[in-house]
Amino acid sequence: MEFSFPDQPVAAISGGLGDIGLATARLLQQAGCRVAIGDAQSADEGRMSAEGNHYHTVDVRDERSIELWFDAIRTHFGRSATIIVANAGVVRPGTGLETPCADWNETLAVNLTGAWLTARVGAKRLISEGSTGSIVFTGSWAGHAPHVNLVAYCTAKAGLRMVTQCLAAELADKGILVNEVAPGYVDAGLSAEMFRRDPGLAERARRSVPVGKLIGAVEVAEAIAYLCHPRHQNLTGATLVLDGGLSLLRAPKTGP
Numbered sequence: 001m002e003f004s005f006p007d008q009p010v011a012a013i014s015g016g017l018g019d020i021g022l023a024t025a026r027l028l029q030q031a032g033c034r035v036a037i038g039d040a041q042s043a044d045e046g047r048m049s050a051e052g053n054h055y056h057t058v059d060v061r062d063e064r065s066i067e068l069w070f071d072a073i074r075t076h077f078g079r080s081a082t083i084i085v086a087n088a089g090v091v092r093p094g095t096g097l098e099t100p101c102a103d104w105n106e107t108l109a110v111n112l113t114g115a116w117l118t119a120r121v122g123a124k125r126l127i128s129e130g131s132t133g134s135i136v137f138t139g140s141w142a143g144h145a146p147h148v149n150l151v152a153y154c155t156a157k158a159g160l161r162m163v164t165q166c167l168a169a170e171l172a173d174k175g176i177l178v179n180e181v182a183p184g185y186v187d188a189g190l191s192a193e194m195f196r197r198d199p200g201l202a203e204r205a206r207r208s209v210p211v212g213k214l215i216g217a218v219e220v221a222e223a224i225a226y227l228c229h230p231r232h233q234n235l236t237g238a239t240l241v242l243d244g245g246l247s248l249l250r251a252p253k254t255g256p
């Protein structure tokens, strides 16, 4: 899919060194955006992986850390990010009865609170500068279908869907559009890590998808680019479920 973003907007991507984040950075950069990557790695390590894009260390669990990242973006580009992709994520598998509290807290802190904080730091700057913009959250089909062994992740991503809708309603009259992509099994990043631990899992996952395919990180990046493209001025509060039909079925009790 061809995308072109006029006026070289600045796009900030949290978790931008991960597989989906980096695919999004590449696509937005090719499409004319100036890209700022924020991730948890140190500045030196991060810059080496950021492929020439602006890099800043950020911990999305900490609002002050996000503010410092956005300050650095403003200083570097001379303007604030008008595209904000809140994408950082972690997964800690575990059932409702067995998940340690620390795993629950970490999963919610990064995937839900961290995404909300990233969006609000970015949105407040846009409002204070009188700019419009676009926020995209990376959710998950897991927020749409209960999984016995992913209670914290499912809960965080389900919450993110509501954050998307609440912020979309709150920010619509300010010209800030808020949407979410909810991928299914992506053959990259967090899923690929689980696929590596269990060699049969990728194939079982693929067979459980109604369309019979795993998703590439680039396809998720294209969905993100679609959601934040300035052509789509009436698209807000939406979730683009990109899961090959997975969420149309009940997740099996034990996963794929």
Ligand SMILES: NC(=O)c1ccc[n+]([C@@H]2O[C@H](COP(=O)([O-])OP(=O)(O)OC[C@H]3O[C@@H](n4cnc5c(N)ncnc54)[C@H](O)[C@@H]3O)[C@@H](O)[C@H]2O)c1
Binding pocket: 014, 015, 016, 017, 018, 019, 020, 021, 038, 039, 040, 041, 058, 059, 060, 061, 087, 088, 089, 090, 110, 111, 114, 138, 139, 140, 141, 182, 183, 184, 185, 186, 187, 188, 189, 190, 191, 192
């Ligand atoms: N891979 C999949 O199958 C899949 C499916 C649905 C949704 N997602 C979502 O896509 C997003 C990207 O995940 P991915 O699959 O590319 O995984 P990934 O592990 O490759 O990328 C996640 C990135 O987030 C960063 N991160 C983690 N904690 C952070 C923190 N506190 N502050 C800043 N950065 C932090 C990591 O360093 C990493 O670079 C996540 O939100 C994930 O939940 C992934």
